[in-house]
Amino acid sequence: MEEQLLNDYIQMYWGTFKYLDDLIAQPMKVYQVSFEQYLIMRDLSLGHQLEVSEIARQRDVSRAAISRQLKTLLNKGLVMQDRNSTDRRRLPLSLTEKGEEVTAELNQVIAKRFAMWAKRLGEKDARELLRIMARVRTEIIDTAKE
Numbered sequence: 481m482e483e484q485l486l487n488d489y490i491q492m493y494w495g496t497f498k499y500l501d502d503l504i505a506q507p508m509k510v511y512q513v514s515f516e517q518y519l520i521m522r523d524l525s526l527g528h529q530l531e532v533s534e535i536a537r538q539r540d541v542s543r544a545a546i547s548r549q550l551k552t553l554l555n556k557g558l559v560m561q562d563r564n565s566t567d568r569r570r571l572p573l574s575l576t577e578k579g580e581e582v583t584a585e586l587n588q589v590i591a592k593r594f595a596m597w598a599k600r601l602g603e604k605d606a607r608e609l610l611r612i613m614a615r616v617r618t619e620i621i622d623t624a625k626e
Contacts, residue, residue, distance in 0.1 A: 507589040
């Protein structure tokens, strides 16, 4: 049974999970931003006051990794950093007007795509997929980091 389970996993990975990242990131290609960059913009659009260190902590990645993501967003004029008036060492991030427009557009496209996927799967299976993915994260991915 274990050998067949492994073979089934390999086939599922090759035919599904390998392409999932591409499917999810496809709407962002229009604006030449990554899914990770979109998530930063999405958080900012929700009114969160974020700084590089906070984003790094939330995403469990290095500040350098977030700085690389932000450099692209800053260069594209989607995000800006302002000095905090009371603490000049702090550089809170915010969306530019262009960043707000791009984020709103991406939010709509992504919501529409997800609704289509959820409709095809059905709510019950969509929720079950999310439950299983959450379990994979906690039981496999998180424990591999320990």
